[in-house]
Amino acid sequence: MRAIASVIAGFGILILSAVAAFAQPVDGGLWHQPAGSDMMASIEWFDAYTLWFIVPITIFVMILLLIVMVKFNAKANPEPSKTSHNTFIEVVWTVVPIVVLIAIAVPSFELLDNQFDPGEEPTVTVKAVGQTWYWDFEYQDESEISFSSNMLQEEDRAEAGKEDKQAYPRLLAVDNELVVPVGETIRVLVTADAEGVIHNFAMPAFGLKMDAIPGRTNETWFKANKEGIYYGQCSELCGINHAFMPIGIRVVSRAQFDAWQTAAADDLEAANNELVASTADSKNLKLAENAQSAQ
Numbered sequence: 431m432r433a434i435a436s437v438i439a440g441f442g443i444l445i446l447s448a449v450a451a452f453a454q455p456v457d458g459g460l461w462h463q464p465a466g467s468d469m470m471a472s473i474e475w476f477d478a479y480t481l482w483f484i485v486p487i488t489i490f491v492m493i494l495l496l497i498v499m500v501k502f503n504a505k506a507n508p509e510p511s512k513t514s515h516n517t518f519i520e521v522v523w524t525v526v527p528i529v530v531l532i533a534i535a536v537p538s539f540e541l542l543d544n545q546f547d548p549g550e551e552p553t554v555t556v557k558a559v560g561q562t563w564y565w566d567f568e569y570q571d572e573s574e575i576s577f578s579s580n581m582l583q584e585e586d587r588a589e590a591g592k593e594d595k596q597a598y599p600r601l602l603a604v605d606n607e608l609v610v611p612v613g614e615t616i617r618v619l620v621t622a623d624a625e626g627v628i629h630n631f632a633m634p635a636f637g638l639k640m641d642a643i644p645g646r647t648n649e650t651w652f653k654a655n656k657e658g659i660y661y662g663q664c665s666e667l668c669g670i671n672h673a674f675m676p677i678g679i680r681v682v683s684r685a686q687f688d689a690w691q692t693a694a695a696d697d698l699e700a701a702n703n704e705l706v707a708s709t710a711d712s713k714n715l716k717l718a719e720n721a722q723s724a725q
Contacts, residue, residue, distance in 0.1 A: 606698070616651060638662070660679045
């Protein structure tokens, strides 16, 4: 059953991957965003796995309802049955739900445990602070890099070098992305401004979702398995600009991250501009190679 569910999940991912070059919502999407981490892949598997229980149960209940409405309504069955109990049916409706719940609970507990325990020490720790209505990021290391991340305004696209709306979509792109290395465990300490309201740090492609509560620090983690730009949003209704509080995470190679971190310690804007330019150059080179191959 796990193999069949994995095939279904993979098919959904394949469809979305064909229409989405970056981890972001797509029009007409019927499944999750393409998984950007093993954790999200596990969540997708569990989602498909539970469908094998939900769909048959739903169909079975609908059939029972139809039988009852047609066969046992007052017109078709004027004299109702006097049956008080049925031992076999009572055993079945007790045992079957127990088996189903156990089959769902075992993998769900394993998944829940993995969400809180990465199994290894993180290489990067970042503090994410929800403000009204933007995010502050603070790297918890000797670099002491900290910055605010606001939604990218349309009039600032050209200056930021982010005119490509496929890579930097409207209402999701930010002026300063959180930069992390690929294939490494990233610890995120999530909180909110002491005088603010509750927010939620959510990144669908990583299966990441954690409340940002004033006066309290929650811990979560992720490990991106592919370079790129990933988008999420605040997922807790937090006020008038709740819908304009995106999260952008730029996943790069370790070499790129080290270079960015060194440069950002002195000049964050210059370091970010260099990363944006290198990403654009890589994309243009890839397009050029594809064009040559086609010729």
